[in-house]
Amino acid sequence: MMLMTNKMVRRAFAALMYLLMSSLAKVEAMMRRRRQRQSDNDNNDSYCLSWRLGVEANNVRSWRTVPLECYNHVQQYMTGGQYLQDMNLIVNQIVAYAFQITLSPDSMDAWILDVDDTCISNLSYYQGHRFGCDPFDSAKFKAWIMKGRCPANPAVLQLFKTLKERGFKVFLLTGRDQATLGKITIDNLHNQGFIGYERLILRTAEYKGQSAVRYKSAIRKEIEGQGYRIWGNVGDQWSDLQGDCLGTRTFKLPNPMYFIS
The missing domain is CATH 3.40.50.1000 (HAD superfamily/HAD-like)
Incomplete structure (x- = not known):
């Protein structure tokens, strides 16, 4: 009975760790996407600021x-x-x-x-x-x-x-x-x-x-x-x-x- 209980505990612990690692991986992926979007937005804004300057200077x-x-x-x-x-x-x-x-x-x-x-x-x-x-x-x-x-x-x-x-x-x-x-x-x-x-x-x-x-x-x-x-x-x-x-x-x-x- 004790052996079975230990196995159940180990399985539960393994399942919990799997869920935890899976959740952490999802959070990390979400953070990467957010950082990428922010980087893309920053790049777009930088380009568009240059584009608008080019328009006002009559270069575009x-x-x-x-x-x-x-x-x-x-x-x-x-x-x-x-x-x-x-x-x-x-x-x-x-x-x-x-x-x-x-x-x-x-x-x-x-x-x-x-x-x-x-x-x-x-x-x-x-x-x-x-x-x-x-x-x-x-x-x-x-x-x-x-x-x-x-x-x-x-x-x-x-x-x-x-x-x-x-x-x-x-x-x-x-x-x-x-x-x-x-x-x-x-x-x-x-x-x-x-x-x-x-x-x-x-x-x-x-x-x-x-x-x-x-x-x-x-x-x-x-x-x-x-x-x-x-x-x-x-x-x-x-x-x-x-x-x-x-x-x-x-x-x-x-x-x-x-x-x-």
Whole structure:
């Protein structure tokens, strides 16, 4: 009887040790997977930070969508506070520059602001399209614009008001189509506080099919041809800031969600 009891104890002990070792092995495997995921996330975040820097420096060009592995990075950047902080810093630099300028009494000192994702924001639209990871859909984007719900970028709205108070003539220049989007754009801008600009310029049939660089260059040339001096030019796309008649200084606002050539 004693021998049988000892055997049972040994078997129970062996079974317990087996369960313990098996559990430890599972925990170790789980920890390895967790460390691997953390390593992958760190590598992705490092890559995506470099990718976003390349975009803002105009070294990464002609991209169609945000890399899928950068979805979380761009989401966090756009909604976690860093985007707004970057906007505020850049606008502070613009304001400091504007106050260094001595305006002429002829009221021909001008400033150019882009509209989409400069004056007003399409962030709500892109939140529903994975922050630029989804391919651009012109019909869906137009439907969004037609709602007239684009909120103002607070820093740029304050910049707009400051420039007006300083005496600059502010031109709003956009690639939106004048025939189909003119009224809703005017209403949206006015509802968000952009009132008192010198002129809102939208794309007419004359410029249909032209690149943003060519179209906006032609408009700036017209403005200068009317005698205006363009002291500053602000946009979220490099195509806002390239070409001819750029103005004395250009300022690039951050936008890692889409690229317009």
